[in-house]
Amino acid sequence: MKELLKKLTEAFGPSGEENKIREVILDEIKDYAEEVRVDALGNIIARKKGPGEKLMLAAHMDQIGLIVTNIDDKGFLRFSNIGGILPLTLFGERVVFENGTIGVIGIEKMDDLKDIRDIKLNKMYIDIGARDKEEAKKKVRIGDKAVFYEGFDVVGDFVTSKALDDRAGCAVLIKLLQEVKSPKYDTYFVFTVQEEVGVRGAKTSAYGIDPDLAIAVDVTMTGDTPEAGKMAVELGKGPAVKIMDRSVICHPKIKEMLIESAEKNNIPYQLEVLEMGGTDTGAIHLTREGVPSGCLSIPTRYIHTPSEMASMSDIENAVKLLIHVLEK
Ligand SMILES: [Zn+2]
Known part of the structure; x- marks a missing residue:
């Protein structure tokens, strides 16, 4: 499982540019699924x-990432965010682009900045070591996307990497x-x-499948740090059965199905009320005439930073719990 998670978190795949991660997943599942297709948006x-x-x-x-908006005469790149990026983490x-170009993020000198939390992305730039605009343009074009550089490491009882959100969920499904x-x-x-x-792929894929029930697997925040x-x-206390987030109130039927599977099989679990954020469940449950939907979450610290942290035991218990849901 660790090997799989390492492979998944290291694959490039910011929103809209999922080619490489898609290849990795297709390779992992090709011998196991009865039918596999990739739809128009790439799901x-x-x-x-x-x-x-x-x-x-x-x-x-x-995964979240950065997108190049402008290249200045000296070869520095200005950028915007793809998904929720906290400027103070940058x-x-x-960061690394799909073609392997590495960049380092710098900040303009700002005498009036009182609090680092007030920093804005438009005061930052990516330095790819280019001498000038021409040299920069040989490596990067406007609209190119980059992701965090951090690799996968084991730390104590836990693992840390970029993009555990939501390659941890992908690992569970695989x-x-x-x-x-x-x-x-x-x-x-x-x-x-x-x-x-904005849960775009979930919207179209759920419309196409027209499911009777749905369960998303994604990460959620924790309350266990200073x-x-x-x-x-x-x-480490088990996967979390989502009760609610900003995008969904989970259907009682799915919620109880997940809790029952955990309790009957002595799998540790937690209950999750997330006061911010959402996940694919938010889009799926509003599909067509509505789909009873829920979510099983992987507790994760430092979500949307370069070093997210989760427990392998929670990920493995999520697999166990869902095997009991699926099997006769
Ligand atoms: Zn996510």
Whole structure:
């Protein structure tokens, strides 16, 4: 599982540019799914047939990133965000473009800046070591996207990497595809695109599949770090059954299905109320005439920073819990 997660987090794939991560996932699932297709927006839709209702499982394969908006005469790049980027996480950060070009993020001198939290992206730039505009343009074009550089490491009981959001969820779906032999539902495993810019791939794929039920797997925040906001989710205490976030109030049927699976099989779990943010569930449950939907979350610290942190045991327990949901 660690190997898989390392491979997934290291694959390039900011929203709208998911080619490389899609190739990695397709390679992992090709021997296990009965049908696999890539839809018009780039979502991977893999199916394992079963006798029951249509169940859609979703994890987003895109990651947050930066996009080049301008290249100045000296070869420095100005940029905007793809998804939720916290400017204060960027100073001195290394980023990498799809073609392997590395950049370092710098900040303009700002005498009037009182608090680093007030820093804006338009006061920052990416330095790719170019002498001038012409040299920079040989490596990077306007609209090119970059992602955080950080690799995958084990730290104590936990793992850290960029893009655990939501490659952790992708890893869970891949493991399910590999391990569930005959699901009781007609199961669609969907690796969605463009979640970070507004759950766009989930919207179109759910419309196409027209599921009877849906469960997303994504990361959620925790309340277990110094002076953290009050939130009853901790690393290592099990996957979290989402009750609510800003985008959805999870359907009681799915919520109870997840809780029951955990309790019957002695799998640790937590209950999650997230006061900000949303996930693919938000789009899926509003599809067509409505889809009873829920979400199983991987507790994660430092979400949307270059070094997100999660517990392998939570990820593995999410797989176990969902195997019991899927199997007869
Ligand atoms: Zn996510």
